Amino acid sequence: MSSILTNNSAMVALQTLKSINKNLSQTQSEISTGKSISSAKQNSAVWAISKVMESDVNGFQAISSSLSLGESTVAVAANASETITDLLTQMKGKIVAAQESNVDRDKIQTDIVALRNQISSVVSAAQFNGLNLVSGTDDVNILSSLDRASNGTVTASNITVARQDMSTDKGVYGTGTSLAANGTASASAVANTANTGIITFGATWAANDTATVTVAGIDLNYTATGSATTDVANYFSSAINGLGLEGVTASVSGSDLTISSTRAFETLGIAVSVTTAGTGTGLITTLNGTGSLSLSSGDIDERAENVAFSTTAAVNEGDGYKVTIGSNSYDYIAGKGETMEDVAKGLKIAIDSAGLTDVTTKVVQDSSSGQWSLKVDNNGSSASFAITGNAGGTASGGLRGLEAIDVSTSEGASSALDNIETLIDTAIGAAAAFGSAQGRIETQATFISKLTDSLKSGIGSLVDADMEAASARLQALQVQQQLGTQALSIANQAPQNILSLFR
Known part of the structure; x- marks a missing residue:
């Protein structure tokens, strides 16, 4: 049935043409923007995910800059601590040379002062953009990541770099809780009071009875020629003094042999043994002030x-x-x-x-x-x-005491030798800590770079247009548009054909 009021063919052709034009417009948008989803109306879920990921990418790009800045700052500190270690090692060589008594200690001290001043210069100059990691004690946080939880909350993660104080500050003594x-x-x-051990020789001795007293690992032997115990004590007193042991002397009071030690940081081992035909004895009866003993061996305490x-x-x-x-x-x-x-x-x-x-x-x-x-x-x-x-x-400060090293005297040279080892250990520890932090920052920077690339790739797979498919689709839709236009034109001619029925 033909109708002049309703043109079904035209309506079908019009709807088809509208659909073709819509698809053509979308395809042209994909080609011009490069995205298959460029607005929320096209696919709200995918668009929302892509925008969140894009914000993360921007955040990680900022983190990359933070890591680069942190890496440079730590590199300066690591270089400084390694330089300080080298300078302290040179100083140790000077201190070792000063242990000799026939050297010019004043000239060596001049060299040490020059090295000390150079260390101070390194500590002062070891800053990057005003941040010095070898001075002070406050830790430094370097932004290293943004961690997104499953519920969408985001927290910042930091790499904490501990400062390594290479200053010579004495610090400030507190008034807080008692320690x-x-x-x-x-x-x-x-005090310089000697510690002592007393060996008492007693009872009855006879000719050819023997005794051995050991002092600092040295055995002294005595063979009796009579019965007098004082002879035994006097012999060992003379023998011990004759050894010339540093800080060790002996004296006699009756049959008591007193061995005295003023060794500062070293105990003195003593022992006694006797072989007699009668009842002769030899025992340590007093040691370090404690009497009424009956010992065959013991240690005289250090004086310190x-x-x-x-x-x-x-x-x-x-x-x-x-x-x-x-x-x-x-x-x-x-x-x-x-x-x-x-x-x-x-x-x-x-x-x-x-x-x-x-x-x-x-x-x-x-x-x-x-x-x-x-x-x-x-x-x-x-x-x-x-x-x-x-x-x-x-x-x-980590290098406290450096400013007081003075080898111009033998005592100063001796104490400096011990203390320089502590200072070198401190500098080595600082260099190792910075090296560890530097390695961690480099690893994190590499990871962030790869993570950013992965996120970009993921965003692309969600919203980027397939240009090969879009190109083929464009050509097909252009042909369909031409055919749709022709079909609509033909459908619009149908009412004109009805007029021929009334001629």
Whole structure:
């Protein structure tokens, strides 16, 4: 049935042409923008995902810049700490040379001062964009990642780089919580008093009876010619003094042989054995002030007193410990991540830096318990001796004591040799820490770069247009558009054909 009111063919042709034009417009948009989804109306879910990922890409590009800045800053600090290590190693060579008595120590000291000034210059100059990682104690955070959780929340992750203070600052002793219980002094005074062991020869001796006294691993033998025990004691006294052992002397009182030791940091082993036909005896009856003994061997204590540090207490930044010798006190304030070993060595440097006459120090660790101790010897008149501690201070610089190294005297050269090892260890530790941080930053930067590329690739797979398919589709739609136009034109001619029925 033909109708002049309704042209079904034209309506079908029009709808077809509209659909073709819509598809053609979308295809042209894909070709011009390069995206198959360029707005939310095309596919809201995919568009939303792509926009979130694009924001992450922009964030990671900023993180790459942050990592580059951080890597450069740490590289400067690593270079500085390695340079300081080299300079301290050179200084050690000078200090070793100063141990000889026939060298010009004043000229060596001049070289040491020059090296020390160069170290100070390196510490001051080791900054990048105003940030110096070898001065101060505050950690530095470098933005390293943006972590997106499944619920959409985003948190920033940082690589924390610990500053390694290479300054010579003394620090500030705190007034916080008492730490006195973490250190114990072995005595209330340090003095040049010798420690002793007394060997008593007694009972009845006869000719050809023998005795052996061992001192510092050296055996001394005596064969009796009579019964007098004083002869035995006198013989060993003369023999021991004749050995010329440093810090070791012997004296006699009746049949008692007293062996005295003023060795600062070394015990003295003694032993006695006798072989008699009668009842002759030889025993250690007094050792280090303790009498009424019956020993065949023992150790005479070292003269030095000590501060024994806790094996369980933690060391926190700002924890200060103070050793009092006589009327003066010497302190060290711990930095981040330090231990009782660092405290003991820091106090040693503080005491040595004061240049005290007759006072020498040594740091040791007990091989069985792991306990660290600071030993202090006084070759002068008696001085009070104590240890205390308080939290809440400002940490001492990692190279504290460097400014006080003085090899112009034999005592100064001796103490400098121990202390330079501590300073070198500090510089090596700083260089190692910076090297580790530098490696981590480089690894993270490489990962962020690859992650950014992966995100970009993922976004592309979601929204980018397939240009080969779009090109083929464009040509097909252009042909369809021409045919649709022709079909609509033909359909529009149908009402004209009805007129022929009324002619």
